[in-house]
Amino acid sequence: MSQWSLIKLELDRSAKYPLGSVSRAYFIRAPLDETGLIDNMRLSREPQSAAVRRFWPSQHDLSGYIVKSTSGWYFRDADAAGPDEWFASILDASITAGSVLEITERDGTVSTFRVAEITPF
Known part of the structure; x- marks a missing residue:
């Protein structure tokens, strides 16, 4: 059985952010x-x-909804006028504490994020 969780992803180390952010x-x-x-x-x-x-x-902060795609998940803008307006996406991958995920921004920028915290509720 699945558990609803609040997941915090923090920017992982990169050339631009050697300590992450x-x-x-x-x-x-x-x-x-x-x-x-x-x-x-x-x-x-x-x-x-x-x-x-x-x-x-x-x-400014971006807020939205999670929508299934063929290879993962889109983060759809809450203020979007149409269903194809999204601000980021992730591949379907296991989300566990300490693991890393790649997030692709709408402009094609790919960044690595570390799962900093998972809080079940």
């Missing part, structure tokens, strides 16, 4: 199964419970 992060609220994958069946039954927020110190 806790101020560049995503908060994701999603149901995770026992292997750490987002549970699509549960999410489809309770889509209003799932959400994502991106915060950067130099830009």
